[in-house]
Amino acid sequence: MSDEIDNQLVEDDESAGPKGGERLAEARRALQITVIEIAKELHLDELKVRAMESNDFDVIGAPVFAKGHLRKYAQLVKVNEADVMADYYQLTRSSGLPPTLAPRPRPRPPISLGPWIGAIVVILIAASGYWWFASQPSAPAPRVTGQVTPSSSPLPAETAVEEEGETAPEEPDDAELEELAPISQPVAEPPREVVTDANLMQLSITYVDDCWTEITDATGRRLYFDLGISGRTINLSGESPFSVLFGDADNVTLVVDGEAFQIPAASRRGKTARLTITSP
Helix, strand or coil: CHHHHHHHHHHHHHHHCCCCHHHHHHHHHHCCCCHHHHHHHHCCCHHHHHHHHCCCHHHCCCHHHHHHHHHHHHHHCCCCHHHHHHHHHHHHCCCCCCCCCCCCCCCCCCCCCHHHHHHHHHHHHHHHHHHHHHHCCCCCCCCCCCCCCCCCCCCCHHHCCCCCCCCCCCCCCHHHHHHHCCCCCCCCCCCCCCCCCCCEEEEEEEECCCEEEEEECCCCCEEEEEEECCCCEEEEEEECCEEEEECCHHHEEEEECCEEECCCHHHEECCEEEEEECCC
């Protein structure tokens, strides 16, 4: 009975046909293309190409690298990219599902009433405190009376009392005190200085062919980390300077703050380029 089951499994595997890298290898042999030629086009060594044809994708590195090389390989041997990527997801059973599949709904966590009860208690306490303060009778404001401070300087000669029986001048009333009070002038508010960020830089990248790209700004924020696709243009903004890595620097053109930028020869290592870009 076990022999029949094993034979049935073998027949099912054979009927399924080659998948992923095996599909690409079969197409390569049909076109009479050597592994060395494929390795040169993918910028990989021969061992990694053979590992990819054996569906050993861990040798390539991170999944993003494996998927990028699979797409490029499929273009070289004229194989449908969608079929190859479907094989990849089926073989690796990775967490990222093919774009044609809908993501599984995530279960909702149970609702906890504790935070709601705490918030209601806080609101009730705040409302009670406000009502208590509002219900207290307000104390009457103290009445301010005007008072004339005698001057230490001597009176003018014409106002001095010449005779003992002469009546002293009357004190000014409230209306006169108001006229004598200085008029307060409004203080003009000084203009506020507008601060602008001079380190903000704009970077535009146009891909003439596929190129792996990593870009981080001065704050350490990752602006781009993916395989740049041929014919695509991306625009990035961040704090200057940028730390940049290109897998194939010949496949990109750069514009920094509206000006064309050439990658220095000193920053290149073969097709790879690692450099720092600052505002011009």
